[in-house]
Amino acid sequence: MKIDRLVSIIMVLLDKERIGAQELADMFEVSPRTIYRDIDTINMAGIPIRSTSGVGGGFEIMQKYKIDKNVFSTADLSAILMGLSSLSDMIRGSELINALAKVRSFIPAGKANDIEIKINQICIDLSPWIGNQNLKSYLEIIKTALQDCRLVSFEYIAHHGRKTVRTVEPYQLVLKSGHWYFRGYCHIRNDFRLFRLSRISNLQIKEEKFIPRDYQKPVLDFEEILETMQTTIKIRIHKSIMDRVLDYCTYEQFSPDGDDYYIVNFPFIENEYYYDILLGFGDKCECLEPLYIRAGMKRRIHDVAAIYEN
Numbered sequence: 318m319k320i321d322r323l324v325s326i327i328m329v330l331l332d333k334e335r336i337g338a339q340e341l342a343d344m345f346e347v348s349p350r351t352i353y354r355d356i357d358t359i360n361m362a363g364i365p366i367r368s369t370s371g372v373g374g375g376f377e378i379m380q381k382y383k384i385d386k387n388v389f390s391t392a393d394l395s396a397i398l399m400g401l402s403s404l405s406d407m408i409r410g411s412e413l414i415n416a417l418a419k420v421r422s423f424i425p426a427g428k429a430n431d432i433e434i435k436i437n438q439i440c441i442d443l444s445p446w447i448g449n450q451n452l453k454s455y456l457e458i459i460k461t462a463l464q465d466c467r468l469v470s471f472e473y474i475a476h477h478g479r480k481t482v483r484t485v486e487p488y489q490l491v492l493k494s495g496h497w498y499f500r501g502y503c504h505i506r507n508d509f510r511l512f513r514l515s516r517i518s519n520l521q522i523k524e525e526k527f528i529p530r531d532y533q534k535p536v537l538d539f540e541e542i543l544e545t546m547q548t549t550i551k552i553r554i555h556k557s558i559m560d561r562v563l564d565y566c567t568y569e570q571f572s573p574d575g576d577d578y579y580i581v582n583f584p585f586i587e588n589e590y591y592y593d594i595l596l597g598f599g600d601k602c603e604c605l606e607p608l609y610i611r612a613g614m615k616r617r618i619h620d621v622a623a624i625y626e627n
Contacts, residue, residue, distance in 0.1 A: 322345050322347070322355060323355055323358060323359060324397065325345065326341065326345070326352075326355055326356075326359065327359060327364060329341070329344070330366065330376060330377065330378050331378065333377075334377060335369070335373070335374075335375045335376065335377040336375050336376060336377075337374065337375035337376075338352045338353060338375065338376065340375070341376070356368070356376055364378060365378065365379045366378055366379070367379050392435065395432050395435035395436050398432070398436055399436050399439060451517075451518075451520070452497060452514055452515070455514050455517060455520050456490065456497065456514070458520055458521075458522050459487050459490060459499050459514075459520075460490065461522060462487045462522050463487050463488070463489075463490070465526065466486075466526050466527055466528075466529060467522055467523060467524070467525065467526050467527070468484055468485065468486060468522075468523040468525045468526070468527055469484075469485055469487055469501075469520060469521065469522050469523065470482070470483065470484045470485075470520075470521050470523055471483055471485075471517045471518065471519055471520040471521065472517070472518045472519050473512060473516055473517055474516045474518075475516070481505065482505075483503055483504075483505055483512075484503075484504045484505070484523075485501035485502065485503050485504065485510070485512070486501050486502040486504075486527045486529075486530070487499055487500075487501040488500050488501055488502065488509075488529070488532050489501075489532075489534065489535075491511070491535065491537065493537055496513060496514075496515065497513070497514040497515075498511050498512060498513050498514065499511075499512055499514065500512075500534070500535050502530060509532070509533075509535070511535050546586050547584045547585065547586055548584075548585055548586070548587070548607075549582050549583065549584060549585065550582075550583050550585045550604060550605075550606065550607060550610050551580060551581070551582060551583070551604075551605045551606045552580075552581050552583045552595070552602055552603065552604050552605060553574060553578055553579070553580055553581075553602070553603045553605055554578065554579050554581055554598065554601060554602045554603075555577060555578055555601040555602075556577050556578065556579065557601055558598050558601045558602065559571070559579065561598065562581060562583070562598070562602075565583065565584065565594065566581065566582070566583055566584055570582040570583070580605070585610065587610065587613075592613060592614065592617055595614060596614070596617060596618070596621075
């Protein structure tokens with residue numbers, strides 16, 4: 318990924334007096350043209366890089382801006398390695414492997430043990446416990462399509478089980494709330510859409526390339542919108558499902574009701590998703606109020622029971 322390559326290039330330049338464009342290109346398995354674009358990006362970020370031509374020429378950080386590599390503390394290097402390691406476990410790729418190698422080579426010998434201890438203090442594992450076994454391969458396919466500006470096609474299961482076939486220009490991979498998505502321009506809808514990878518099947522990368530269009534990142538923070546949509550309902554739960562209910566609210570919203578039960582002020586939006594959450598708690602949860610939500614629960618429970626009675 319580009320940001321990792323930029324960080325690695327900066328570290329290589331800090332570690333070497335001068336290095337050629339072709340050597341950098343071979344190191345990161347990209348074209349010299351890509352390296353020149355990366356150098357321009359680094360320059361725009363405020364790190365002045367000088368280019369010299371001829372025998373022995375190449376790129377170097379201007380001497381008066383030269384930073385001693387010890388400026389990176391143990392915490393700095395640990396944070397970089399932690400982020401790269403967690404990403405490389407889920408998304409394979411030579412660029413991530415190269416970035417990890419370069420960062421590790423940048424660690425002073427005396428700090429290696431301290432940094433290893435700090436990295437192991439936090440484990441970031443992006444892989445799911447269970448679920449769609451195609452997730453990793455789909456991430457690789459979309460990552461390749463992103464890098465090459467190639468179209469992808471797939472079947473998609475939308476709300477209420479609607480199944481459609483899509484052809485999409487991919488623009489961004491998104492990890493949100495433990496789920497992977499990708500943002501792309503859908504040729505069927507003629508607009509940008511956010512697709513959840515677990516709802517995709519038969520994902521294929523096409524030979525056809527596309528010219529990137531103006532792109533705006535998706536809005537992923539819905540806190541203010543949710544505050545206007547959410548209401549608080551009162552549920553009574555058995556202590557055995559307390560851990561599951563805590564996935565949706567805080568302990569401050571619990572009040573004891575005898576030895577084995579709690580009354581919970583539970584955040585709720587009146588749609589099928591939230592009704593399904595309550596139904597998922599089974600007979601260990603009872604909606605007390607408001608009455609119209611309670612009635613909605615009774616109706617859904619009756620419908621489920623009717624399936625088994627027939």
